Amino acid sequence: MGYMSSTPTTEQVNAALATVQDxxxxxxxxxxxxxxxxxxxxxxxxxxxxxxxxxxxxxRGRIEKDVSAAVGKVPGVTGVTVDLDVMSxxxxxxxxxxxxxxxxxxxxxxAKPNSLTKVFAVxxxxxxxxxxxxxxxxxxxxxxxxxxxxxxxADIYGHSxxxxxxxxxxxxxxxxxxxxxxxxxxxxxxxxxxxxxNQPVVWxxxxxxxALQQFLADVxxxxxxxxxxxxxxxxxxxxxxxxxxxxxxxxxVVTTPQQAAAEVAERAGAISxxxxxxxxxxxxxxxxxxxxxxxxxxxxFGEGGGQVVCDGLxxxxxxxxxxxGQIPLEVGLREGGDSGTPFVLSDPDSEAGKVLRSIAEELVxxxxxxxxxxxxxxxxxx
Ligand SMILES: Nc1ncnc2c1ncn2[C@@H]1O[C@H](COP(=O)(O)OP(=O)(O)OP(=O)(O)O)[C@@H](O)[C@H]1O
Ligand SMILES: [Mg+2]
Numbered sequence: 274m275g276y277m278s279s280t281p282t283t284e285q286v287n288a289a290l291a292t293v294q295d296x297x298x299x300x301x302x303x304x305x306x307x308x309x310x311x312x313x314x315x316x317x318x319x320x321x322x323x324x325x326x327x328x329x330x331x332x333r334g335r336i337e338k339d340v341s342a343a344v345g346k347v348p349g350v351t352g353v354t355v356d357l358d359v360m361s362x363x364x365x366x367x368x369x370x371x372x373x374x375x376x377x378x379x380x381x382x383x384a385k386p387n388s389l390t391k392v393f394a395v396x397x398x399x400x401x402x403x404x405x406x407x408x409x410x411x412x413x414x415x416x417x418x419x420x421x422x423x424x425x426x427a428d429i430y431g432h433s434x435x436x437x438x439x440x441x442x443x444x445x446x447x448x449x450x451x452x453x454x455x456x457x458x459x460x461x462x463x464x465x466x467x468x469x470x471n472q473p474v475v476w477x478x479x480x481x482x483x484a485l486q487q488f489l490a491d492v493x494x495x496x497x498x499x500x501x502x503x504x505x506x507x508x509x510x511x512x513x514x515x516x517x518x519x520x521x522x523x524x525x526v527v528t529t530p531q532q533a534a535a536e537v538a539e540r541a542g543a544i545s546x547x548x549x550x551x552x553x554x555x556x557x558x559x560x561x562x563x564x565x566x567x568x569x570x571x572x573x574f575g576e577g578g579g580q581v582v583c584d585g586l587x588x589x590x591x592x593x594x595x596x597x598g599q600i601p602l603e604v605g606l607r608e609g610g611d612s613g614t615p616f617v618l619s620d621p622d623s624e625a626g627k628v629l630r631s632i633a634e635e636l637v638x639x640x641x642x643x644x645x646x647x648x649x650x651x652x653x654x655x
Pocket of ligand 1: 405606
């Protein structure tokens with residue numbers, strides 16, 4: 274039985290397979306759990322089953338060839354057949370976890386189909402129209418109304434949100450979880466918290482996407498009712514990333530009454546047609562100025578821009594896009610942004626405060642399950 278003694282063993286074949294690397298991951302197939310089966314017949318014919326990570330893997334031919342060559346070199350092997358199969362979803366996840374050193378891919382909680390968190394992305398065409406001011410004031414109004422609110426400052430270059438909310442603490446890291454600082458009951462995260470001092474950040478598109486993904490997945494948000502995202506002005510990479518990472522995010526368009534601003538704002542809203550997102554409405558900011566004690570309104574930036582954007586978007590999107598409110602110019606609103614106390618909290622009964630509070634209410638309604646949650650404890654006030 275001299276032939277029997279030269280029949281290759283499973284160990285020998287596995288050792289040969291351990292020399293074959295996945296051409297993309299650059300790790301041995303054996304380590305990647307890509308070897309499905311090894312069958313050796315008495316005549317030295319070896320049949321190897323290989324799991325590809327994805328169907329239609331462009332490297333399939335290469336893997337097949339490398340496996341054949343490596344196993345063919347084992348003494349006693351008379352022929353090699355390679356059967357390709359594809360990993361199941363679970364196997365792929367397990368592999369990803371393995372590659373990440375045991376850490377499972379973090380999911381974005383708000384992107385799950387059963388998420389109860391309402392997500393709003395605050396967008397504008399032009400810069401400086403008051404996006405960040407509107408974001409923090411809406412967040413503060415919603416929090417004061419009893420909602421659990423988070424804010425993501427996705428304006429990588431601007432990042433003014435932490436200052437406007439007085440939340441410039443660094444986030445705490447526990448294990449691999451980032452705990453966001455809280456101000457006025459709002460959880461806040463900003464790229465500004467991860468950069469040194471005031472140095473400008475020059476980030477390319479893929480890095481922005483990754484940063485945003487991280488903000489959304491690695492930050493411990495808890496159970497939020499609302500997440501507001503302050504986007505940079507215009508229709509850039511971030512707006513696309515938000516649409517990809519959070520397809521259920523609704524867009525809030527901020528504009529001034531100026532016609533030129535309105536045209537650009539409409540463009541920012543219109544990308545929702547491509548990303549299939551809903552436009553929750555338009556907010557006109559800096560609508561007019563009314564001096565204290567006077568009943569005369571001065572329309573510094575003209576009139577009608579908000580309505581123009583609503584009409585244009587209603588027409589182009591084919592669904593009604595409402596004008597949610599017109600916020601007047603208020604010295605206190607600017608001061609509140611500089612001092613870190615949102616104006617809706619310091620002067621809720623001002624005209625701007627009233628408009629912002631009514632928009633907040635319209636967007637999120639009554640707090641979810643509030644009656645059950647109060648249990649006689651009055652909500653925190655500041
Ligand atoms: N209704 C308002 N009344 C008075 N000042 C306002 C009002 N809205 C915004 N401001 C002030 O205008 C300036 C620009 O506002 P803000 O930073 O919110 O705009 P933005 O759209 O986020 O700007 P950017 O495009 O730079 O991110 C700030 O100083 C802010 O305090
Ligand atoms: Mg801003």
